[in-house]
Amino acid sequence: MKAKTVFYCTECGNETPKWVGKCPACGSWNTMVEQPAETKKKAAPSAAARSGRSGMANLPRSIMEIETTDELRFSTGLSELDRVLGGGAVQGSLVLVGGAPGIGKSTLMLQICDNLCRFSKVLYVSGEESERQIKLRAERLGVQSQSLYLLAETDLGDILESIRTLRPDVVIVDSIQTMFSSELATSPGSVGQVKECTMALMQLAKGEGVTVFVIGHVNKEGSIAGPKVLEHIVDCVLYFEGEPHMSYRILRSAKNRFGATNEIGVFEMADSGLTQVPNPSETLLAGRPLDTPGTCVTCVMEGVRPVLAEIQALLAPSAYGNGRRTSNGFDYNRAMLLLAVLEKRGGLLVSGCDAYLNVIGGLNLDEPAADLAAVIAMASSFRDRAVPGTLAAIGEVGLTGELRSVSALSQRLSEVRRLGFTQCLIPARNSGKLTEPDGLQLIRVRNIREALAAVLS
Missing domain, CATH: 3.40.50.300 (P-loop containing nucleotide triphosphate hydrolases)
Structure with a gap:
């Protein structure tokens, strides 16, 4: 007798009797895998028996009778x-x-x-x-x-x-x-x-x-x-x-x-x-090259913890018609978007260059606050001009080249100052009250043209 098989979706666990390209439950493509049918060898025990509980079944309780202070x-x-x-x-x-x-x-x-x-x-x-x-x-x-x-x-x-x-x-x-x-x-x-x-x-x-x-x-x-x-x-x-x-x-x-x-x-x-x-920020910035083109520091929020990360970029003339694009630790599509904005709104002809973007330390930056530092690093490498070693950049870049405000900016600036930086490039407009740390000069810019002029002029 042939063993019966069913198909499971690896994304949602939905079961179907035959293979389909698209899961009918969650809509994912090519996620159906064939498995033998789950034939029970014996009657399944109750939840209480499986977990070792015995006695009466759980009875419903009023929400007002349930204590929340006993979470240990x-x-x-x-x-x-x-x-x-x-x-x-x-x-x-x-x-x-x-x-x-x-x-x-x-x-x-x-x-x-x-x-x-x-x-x-x-x-x-x-x-x-x-x-x-x-x-x-x-x-x-x-x-x-x-x-x-x-x-x-x-x-x-x-x-x-x-x-x-x-x-x-x-x-x-x-x-x-x-x-x-x-x-x-x-x-x-x-x-x-x-x-x-x-x-x-x-x-x-x-x-x-x-x-x-x-x-x-x-x-x-x-x-x-x-x-x-x-x-x-x-x-x-x-x-x-x-x-x-x-x-x-x-x-x-x-x-x-x-x-x-x-x-x-x-x-x-x-x-x-x-x-x-x-102290991951200090660890990730250890050995950072100073007075070297193609590097810029930003501050991202990992949960409720601000972490400083170094973004490095290398732009070199391409030997072929189409430049090569590679990113590590930074979203590839986001990097391509920033390259297009840098050429269209920043006035730098980067389309004929091979572009490589790397985040030091194995971090994966997935929030828009790292956009400005990535743009500064790529422009620095293209112009072969170093970014000041005491400067950090925080901000989201839009398609028109404008800089948008980011969340938890006060916490980010405090971490930037704690690590010894004396200048920080931020959007001109910020949502909410901003606390400026002592000893940290804030350079407010409205778009990437102003940012490049303030840092690489």
Whole structure:
């Protein structure tokens, strides 16, 4: 008898009996994958049984009877991770940590066990390494505690049984793609298995008040492997980013039900594990070349934290008819837009040049406040004139060449002054009250022509 198969959308998890090019639920193209049908080998247990709960069912409660002051937060021992989580981990929450292979996800989770074991019982479940391998890595990181328990298992039923027996306060699952439920006939890592295992862990966290950290792999597009619905189930989604050849790692919050999103934490990978970088602006600007054409500093907001970043540009005459365009850490389409504005509104003939744009330190700048610094860096390289080393630029560039105001400008200027800069190029019009730091000269310009005249004249 031929095994029945169905098709799942990797974006939303929608199920269809046959393949279609466009998902009928979310409208995404080419996201349907074939999987064996989720044939139940036995009757599915109730949510209470799967999470270890027993007794009467949950009864509805009046909203006025529910207390909100009992939300318990606790520190993970890493202030950078606490910042990204919104002030610490929340009891009974489900946190998904994703990243490329070898980026340091398992190292980060094992390091927080050292502090968590001082006041709680932690269970580390691994489906990729043996207990001996985890023990060797823990010794290298200096993690030793009687309250840390290791379990090398991939069967979800056995894991839940171990949790009910041990009753830990924190559970770490490494990784969700290796776990499987014996109730489903599909293989581990399939769409159905990932959804089933995550739902069981979510019900465990909410029902028993256990804090669960789940490690997930990312696909070649950089998103969490598996259905997109996986990110909707969990409370927090953290991405661990970094270049393979660089020691710095950035932990970014993409979703957080208990705090701000787009918050970042900066770490550095060393022989003894991950070390925190409490002052990322100073670290990212270390070694910055002075009196060199093609570089400019800007200030972007990562969550509620202002971070200074260096943008470098190189414009050289093209040997071919069409100039080559490359950007790293800066949106490519945005860079092409700024090049067109620079030629049309700034009067620089850059269409015949090869243009390369790079953000130092592995940061990805995705907010418009970095537009002005990118334009200044490209114009500086084109004219071969250096930007003053004590000057920073903040502002959004429009298609007519005008400069638009940005949010949280006072916070950005305070960070610029704290790092020793004495001049800052800003839009002439600002929304809201602006606080000018002492010792920082503000150069107000209305468009990019005025900006180029003020800096490169």
